[in-house]
Amino acid sequence: MHDAGVDLHTDRPHPARVYNYLLGGDVYFDADRDAAEQGMKSNPHSRVPPRENRAFLRRAVRFLAAERGIDQFLDIGTGIPSPPNVHHVAQSVHPGARVVYVDHDPIVLAHAEGLLDGTGVTRFLKADLLEPRAILESPEVRETLDLDRPVGLLLIAVLHFAGDDQDPYALVAELLAALPPGSYLALSHLTGDFAPEAWAAVTEIYRRQGVTMRVRAKPEIARFFAGLELVEPGLQVLPHWHPETDEPPPPDGAVSVYGAVARKP
Numbered sequence: 174m175h176d177a178g179v180d181l182h183t184d185r186p187h188p189a190r191v192y193n194y195l196l197g198g199d200v201y202f203d204a205d206r207d208a209a210e211q212g213m214k215s216n217p218h219s220r221v222p223p224r225e226n227r228a229f230l231r232r233a234v235r236f237l238a239a240e241r242g243i244d245q246f247l248d249i250g251t252g253i254p255s256p257p258n259v260h261h262v263a264q265s266v267h268p269g270a271r272v273v274y275v276d277h278d279p280i281v282l283a284h285a286e287g288l289l290d291g292t293g294v295t296r297f298l299k300a301d302l303l304e305p306r307a308i309l310e311s312p313e314v315r316e317t318l319d320l321d322r323p324v325g326l327l328l329i330a331v332l333h334f335a336g337d338d339q340d341p342y343a344l345v346a347e348l349l350a351a352l353p354p355g356s357y358l359a360l361s362h363l364t365g366d367f368a369p370e371a372w373a374a375v376t377e378i379y380r381r382q383g384v385t386m387r388v389r390a391k392p393e394i395a396r397f398f399a400g401l402e403l404v405e406p407g408l409q410v411l412p413h414w415h416p417e418t419d420e421p422p423p424p425d426g427a428v429s430v431y432g433a434v435a436r437k438p
């Protein structure tokens with residue numbers, strides 16, 4: 174399964190694998206499971222954010238494809254495949270829809286076949302969000318996406334792994350600057366607004382293992398959309414963004430993730 178030359182750092186938790194564990198997947202190691210279980214002691218709702226996040230991702234992609242005609246996506250911080258993935262949703266609307274998936278974790282690369290549809294219109298790039306230029310200039314992006322036509326930029330549950338010292342606002346601005354007007358940003362981000370102590374504890378578990386996690390308050394998350402036109406109903410706790418069911422949503426404090434979709438004018 175794994176490239177023997179790649180160090181997966183199985184001795185410490187990785188966000189992609191912890192997330193997969195919380196989603197009920199089977200791609201994780203002991204360190205990931207231990208971190209997730211420890212997190213659940215501080216925050217018993219830990220499985221809710223990943224589940225709601227995947228649902229938001231799919232609703233946002235379907236909305237962009239069906240309602241706004243977007244047929245090419247750049248998905249940074251993809252995670253371990255968990256079908257339906259972005260191309261499944263986008264191609265259900267536009268059969269030839271193009272997707273470039275980007276993640277810096279070698280475990281995602283090891284499972285990237287789950288992200289490829291075999292026709293070359295979906296590609297995987299192992300690269301870092303912290304280096305937007307390398308992503309934008311990569312052959313994967315240049316050969317797959319037409320940057321003269323609107324693109325859906327997906328930054329779903331990834332920016333809370335960028336610390337303030339990494340200037341996440343500049344990273345988003347640089348990515349958006351490369352996309353033409355009419356492009357969209359779909360973004361979700363963990364918040365400590367509702368359960369600050371629980372999220373401080375989870376952040377501390379990651380910090381002790383050398384992983385940066387920075388939950389942000391609603392106004393800090395709103396800043397990522399500066400200069401863009403927010404699609405109604407704006408920045409919401411995820412289940413309140415274009416809900417598709419009449420079932421009562423989980424409490425905001427259990428979800429603790431805000432998300433929105435916005436258009437570049």
Ligand SMILES: C[S@@+](CC[C@H](N)C(=O)[O-])C[C@H]1O[C@@H](n2cnc3c(N)ncnc32)[C@H](O)[C@@H]1O
Pocket residue numbers: 188189192226227230249250251252253275276277278281300301302303328329330331334
């Ligand atoms: C919580 S998962 C979210 C996965 C997916 N976007 C979703 O919403 O289901 C975060 C992903 O972001 C990736 N990630 C974190 N920091 C990154 C960075 N600097 N560059 C690229 N990927 C990163 C992790 O490896 C992980 O796969």
